[in-house]
Structure formats: C-alpha cells, structure tokens
Amino acid sequence: MSSALETLTSGGFSIGVELPLDNDWSPAGQAARQRDGRLPGEPDLSAHRALAQLADRAGFRALWVRDVPLYDPQFGDAAQVFEAFSYLGYLAGITERILLGTAAIVLPLRDPYLTLKSATTIDQLSNGRLLLGVASGDRPVEYPIFGRDFDNRGQNFREQVALLRNGGADLPSGIALLPRPTGPLPLLVAGLAQQTPSWVGQHMDGWLAYPGTPQDHVRRSALWREVAGDKPYISFIHLDLLADPDAPMQRHRFGGAVGRHGLIEELHAMREAGVRHVGLHFRRSQRPVSDAMEEIAAYVLPHFHAEADRQGPGAMAA
Numbered sequence: 001m002s003s004a005l006e007t008l009t010s011g012g013f014s015i016g017v018e019l020p021l022d023n024d025w026s027p028a029g030q031a032a033r034q035r036d037g038r039l040p041g042e043p044d045l046s047a048h049r050a051l052a053q054l055a056d057r058a059g060f061r062a063l064w065v066r067d068v069p070l071y072d073p074q075f076g077d078a079a080q081v082f083e084a085f086s087y088l089g090y091l092a093g094i095t096e097r098i099l100l101g102t103a104a105i106v107l108p109l110r111d112p113y114l115t116l117k118s119a120t121t122i123d124q125l126s127n128g129r130l131l132l133g134v135a136s137g138d139r140p141v142e143y144p145i146f147g148r149d150f151d152n153r154g155q156n157f158r159e160q161v162a163l164l165r166n167g168g169a170d171l172p173s174g175i176a177l178l179p180r181p182t183g184p185l186p187l188l189v190a191g192l193a194q195q196t197p198s199w200v201g202q203h204m205d206g207w208l209a210y211p212g213t214p215q216d217h218v219r220r221s222a223l224w225r226e227v228a229g230d231k232p233y234i235s236f237i238h239l240d241l242l243a244d245p246d247a248p249m250q251r252h253r254f255g256g257a258v259g260r261h262g263l264i265e266e267l268h269a270m271r272e273a274g275v276r277h278v279g280l281h282f283r284r285s286q287r288p289v290s291d292a293m294e295e296i297a298a299y300v301l302p303h304f305h306a307e308a309d310r311q312g313p314g315a316m317a318a
Contacts, residue, residue: 004099004123004131005186005205008062009232013271013304016062016279017293018103018236019080021051023285026240041077043283048080051289052091055098058297059305062099062131063091064236064279067106072141085118092126100126103208103236103279104133104190108156109146112163113177119164120181132185133208134161136193154194161187161203188234201227206276209235211254214269221274232276239263240284241292245299255281260299267304 008014022043023029032044055063065087066079080087088100100122105115123130136157137143143150163170164187168177188206189195200207207224209217212235221233238255247259249266258266270278280296282289 003183003186004129005232008099008101008131008234009276011304011306012276013267014061014277015267015296015301015304016060016064016099016101016277017055018064018279018281019048019052019066020045021048021055021282021289021293023282023287023289025283026286028286029283039071039076039078040073041075042071042081043078045081047290049094051293052098053094054290054293056095058293059301060098060293060297061277061305062101062279063095064101064103064133065091066103067135068139069106069109070139070142070145072139074141075139085122088122088130089125092122092129097129099129099131101131101188101279102133104135104188106137106142107134107160108137108148108153109142110160112160113168113171115160116164116168116181117177117179119185120177120179123185124179124182128182130185131188132164133188133190134164134193135190157193158195158199165203188232197223197227201229201231204228204231206232206234209233209275211236211238211281213251214266214273217270217273217275225274233274234277234279235270235275236279236281237266238281238284239292240286241295243287252284255284257284257286260295263296264300264303267300271304 020043024033024043052063065084067084068079071078084102084105091100119130119132136153140150167181186205188208189200189204190208192200209220224233240257242257242259245259245261249256249258249262282292285292
C-alpha cells in the first residue's frame with residue numbers, strides 16, 4: 001500500500017483543494033457574510049459536507065485544513081472554523097479516497113503527546129490518508145493565551161518534531177500511547193518554522209511553500225532541492241476561475257483570476273518549476289465554488305491526473 005505522500009505525488013504532480021470551500025472573500029460572499037452576521041473571514045459552512053464529498057468524488061487529490069485556534073481580527077481569517085483534527089475525523093468518515101492534509105498544525109500551541117495521538121487516530125480512521133503539515137505559528141496574540149512563549153516557538157517546534165518522530169518511545173516504562181503508530185507519519189513544514197533551511201531539509205518530508213508565481217517557485221524549489229533533494233515541494237493558489245475559458249491570467253496577491261485554459265497553463269508552469277502538488281483556494285471565487293470545482297474536474301484534472309483518480313474507491317492503489 002502506498003504512503004499518503006507517495007499517493008499525493010503519484011504521477012509527478014497533483015491538484016487538491018484548501019478548505020474552507022466558500023467564496024466569502026468575493027464581493028458576493030462578503031455581502032452574504034454581512035447579511036448572515038458572520039465575522040470578517042468567517043466562511044459559510046452550510047455546504048461544507050457536500051463540497052468535501054464533491055472534491056473526493058471528482059478526483060481532487062487532497063483536502064487541506066488549517067489550524068487557527070483563535071479568531072484574531074488583526075488577521076481576519078477563521079480558516080475552516082472547525083478545529084483541525086476534529087474536522088479531519090469528520091472528513092475521514094464522509095470521504096473515501098481523498099487525502100487529508102493539515103496546512104499546518106501549530107505545534108508550539110499544542111501538547112505534543114495529544115498531537116501525536118490525534119494524528120495517529122486520524123491516520124488510522126482514514127486508512128492512511130493523513131498528511132501532517134506542521135508549523136511554528138505566526139499569530140503572537142495566541143501564545144500568552146495558551147501559556148506559551150512566542151519567542152521560544154522555534155525551539156519548541158524542534159522538540160515536538162523529535163517527539164512525533166519517536167512515536168512516544170520516550171514515555172515511562174509500561175506507559176503506551178494508543179493507537180500505536182503503524183509507521184512514520186509524513187511531516188510537511190509550512191515555511192521555515194523558525195529553523196534553518198538545512199534543518200528543515202534534513203528533518204521534514206516535504207515543504208508547504210507560500211503561494212507565488214511559477215517564477216517564484218523556480219527559485220524557491222531550487223533552494224529546497226539543495227537542502228532536501230527530491231522531497232516534495234507543495235504550494236497553493238488563491239483562484240478565481242472565470243467563466244470565460246479563454247480569460248487571461250490577472251494576477252492578485254497569492255494567485256489570480258483566470259479562465260480554465262490559462263489555469264492549465266499556470267499549472268503546467270508550476271509543475272515545470274518543481275511544484276509536486278498545488279492546493280486550490282476558492283475564497284476569492286466570484287462563481288459558486290461547486291461550479292468552479294466541477295469545471296476543473298471536467299477540464300483541468302484530466303491534464304494532470306490519471307484516469308484512476310476519477311474512478312471508484314481504491315482505484316489509485318490498484
């Protein structure tokens with residue numbers, strides 16, 4: 001059976017989606033948010049189950065969630081609202097094949113043994129579909145609330161990675177952490193997590209790089225290869241898929257508005273730049289997210305995913 005990381009990069013390149021699957025950053029989405037009385041950056045989750053299942057059924061390779069313990073109006077982004085591990089347990093139960101990734105768990109804010117137990121639980125409940133992305137965090141307001149030292153988060157991150165790697169082997173004699181890990185969990189790092197590039201390249205299994213243009217990724221992936229060899233380089237695009245399939249790319253911060261033909265060109269360029277997986281983020285989408293996902297599944301995924309991605313459960317492992 002292939003590991004989750006091998007499945008993610010099968011065929012050399014794959015496409016996933018980042019949650020929440022809502023367009024609350026678009027003008028229409030913001031109007032709906034204000035009408036519903038939601039906070040800025042708090043998405044509409046009324047269709048979250050159906051959209052996650054659509055992503056699974058349509059052949060997207062991974063669903064990515066983020067770890068935002070507290071809402072901070074200075075950031076104005078509540079991610080998918082639900083706590084990351086709890087939500088992944090739910091997603092594991094309503095999906096069949098799609099990988100389940102975190103982008104990324106803020107290790108210094110969490111107890112390391114509970115992180116290991118939660119991650120192992122999700123991995124086993126999902127039949128090995130977990131991709132554990134981890135980070136040191138970047139929201140200073142959270143640390144004193146959780147009784148943590150923001151300035152010491154880099155050292156704390158290293159210590160927690162070491163514990164995740166040893167699987168709880170340092171527990172006192174007779175004490176066990178259950179469920180027992182069936183193997184090492186894939187650890188992906190978001191950014192540098194207050195570490196040196198060489199440390200990250202040595203200790204992590206892949207890099208969750210910040211969004212950028214293909215030219216940005218040429219430079220960044222080359223630096224990653226220098227310290228990590230062929231370990232996967234992963235990134236994301238904030239996408240507004242336009243209804244006109246021939247609409248050219250109009251870049252904005254972290255992504256752009258583009259028709260599907262331009263999106264195909266962009267993804268080809270990212271693959272050539274060394275990106276192994278791209279997560280699509282739809283919060284700027286002017287169209288209903290389901291419409292954009294269905295169009296991508298029909299016209300874009302076939303350029304990058306094998307036919308097995310769009311067949312029945314277990315087809316990819318066959």
